[in-house]
Amino acid sequence: MASPPLLWPAAPQDTRILYLARFAPDDPIYTVKPEGITHGYAEYHFRLYEALRNIGYRVASSSKPYAALMAGGNVDFVFSLLNRMPLRNPELLVPSICTYLRLPCLGAPPNIRALAEDKYLSKLAFSALGLPVAPGRAYLPGAELSPPDFPGPYFVKDRFGAASEGVTEASLQDSWEGAARIVGTFHTAGKEALVERFCPGIDVTVPVLGHSPYLVLGHVAPRSDKPGSILTADLKTDDRLGNDLIELGAGTEAAIADDVRKVWSSLGPIDYFRLDYRWDPATGQRFLIEMNICCYLGIRGAIGLAGKALGYDRTQILAHVVEYSLARQRGAHAHDAWVI
Incomplete structure (x- = not known):
């Protein structure tokens, strides 16, 4: 086709x-x-x-x-x-x-950007939409480090981090004592931490373009050589291992397509974004981890790789994103009145 x-x-x-x-x-x-x-x-x-x-x-x-x-x-x-x-x-x-x-x-209106950038609030929103999410709990600096109401192993990250900032191999902890220690390192740096139940499997990202109404470009698995196949900050910034286009099976791909539809109907239109999952090839289970708006547009990234497989080069994708965004916002503020 x-x-x-x-x-x-x-x-x-x-x-x-x-x-x-x-x-x-x-x-x-x-x-x-x-x-x-x-x-x-x-x-x-x-x-x-x-x-x-x-x-x-x-x-x-x-x-x-x-x-x-x-x-x-x-x-x-x-x-x-x-x-x-x-x-x-x-x-x-x-x-x-x-x-x-x-x-x-x-990108998207500021309220949608705010929801996507907050990995805890977006988790709550996705859960309300009926999407499968990993259980999680946010910990503010100074809060009591009591264990969450779900068992380990645990994965600890910055609640607002970009490009896996702050994620290391130590982010994956079998015990709550270990997880609490990592939460403390985020608090020492003045950052809020998000603790999730670790999901076995691999990372899978699903890049989407705003279109008519939207276009799922494919399913991409970032490579990892870390314990648990996690993506650490150094893997994200160096991109030394790259990404693979993968097939998830008809059932999982249909379920993800339905996830995208639900996200779009509630949060769209959006110029381009990614839904990032953990997917277990052994069981077929998927868990939506986060959503990224205005994400990486590099040639070797998920959008570039999946777009190329459909016959689009990065220049075409860039032009489309700009033209779609302009059309999306044309006349959007015509009803607004200045408030002094």
């Missing part, structure tokens, strides 16, 4: 984009930035900037969040991957500014 066509701009030169990312080029030096302790993000951010320009869009670029404050009236769309800043829930800053300015912005 032929893959459905993606959107492509009829006159890209008429669309002014402000591109924001941690390593986005800053005027007047439009080259790859030095990276420091991170791995691959500088080149990744620069290649996305180049790709948007090569499509034909008029692209201004900045690594500074305050550029969004000055964007009103100067650009038509904000393509922001500026998700890591030294403040709580940094993913919400740029979308909120753009909402105030009535300026179309990549």
